[in-house]
Each structure stands twice: as C-alpha cells, then as structure tokens.
Amino acid sequence: MNTKNNLLVKPRERGMVLLRKVHEKLQNTRQQLREKYICQQAKGYVHYSRLQRKLQEESGQGTTEYAILVGVLVVIAIIAITLFRPKIQELWTAIADGINSL
Numbered sequence: 001m002n003t004k005n006n007l008l009v010k011p012r013e014r015g016m017v018l019l020r021k022v023h024e025k026l027q028n029t030r031q032q033l034r035e036k037y038i039c040q041q042a043k044g045y046v047h048y049s050r051l052q053r054k055l056q057e058e059s060g061q062g063t064t065e066y067a068i069l070v071g072v073l074v075v076i077a078i079i080a081i082t083l084f085r086p087k088i089q090e091l092w093t094a095i096a097d098g099i100n101s102l
Contacts, residue, residue, distance in 0.1 A: 081088065
C-alpha cells in the first residue's frame with residue numbers, strides 16, 4: 001500500500017512542479033510585458049515633453065522679430081526713395097558737380 005501511494009503522489013508532485021514552473025513563466029512574461037508597456041509609455045512621455053519644451057522655447061523669437069523689423073525698415077526706405085526721388089537726384093547731381101569741380 002505504501003508503494004501505491006508513492007506512485008500516485010510522485011506524478012502529482014511532478015505535475016504540481018510543472019504547473020508552478022508554467023505559472024512562474026506566465027508571471028515573468030506578464031511582468032516583462034508590463035515593463036515593456038511602461039517603458040513605451042515613458043518614452044512617449046519623454047518625446048512629448050521634448051516637443052512641448054521645443055514649442056515653448058523662445059530662443060528663435062528674437063531673431064524673427066529682428067527680421068520683421070528689418071523688413072519693415074526696408075519697405076519704408078523703398079517708399080521714401082520713391083517719393084523723394086527728384087530731391088535725391090538733385091542732391092547727387094550737386095555732390096557730383098562739387099567733386100568734379102575739385
């Protein structure tokens with residue numbers, strides 16, 4: 001009778017050990033998947049944070065403002081030259097005559 005119990009118990013124990021191993025592997029796989037998912041979320045957050053910081057950066061704003069200011073000044077200069085062309089021509093002619101008379 002003792003031998004029969006040993007034969008019956010051992011397969012059960014082997015089965016339990018096998019079930020425990022399978023269960024541990026499943027838990028490890030679940031844990032790895034969780035870690036991978038969390039890692040992907042963290043990477044996404046880091047990319048989002050970088051993008052948000054780039055959009056909030058104001059380092060290029062000063063350059064843009066200066067470019068707009070220079071553009072406006074050029075337009076004003078063109079308009080002034082166009083409006084005062086005859087006076088400017090007289091001035092250049094006077095200067096050229098003065099230089100030639102030297």
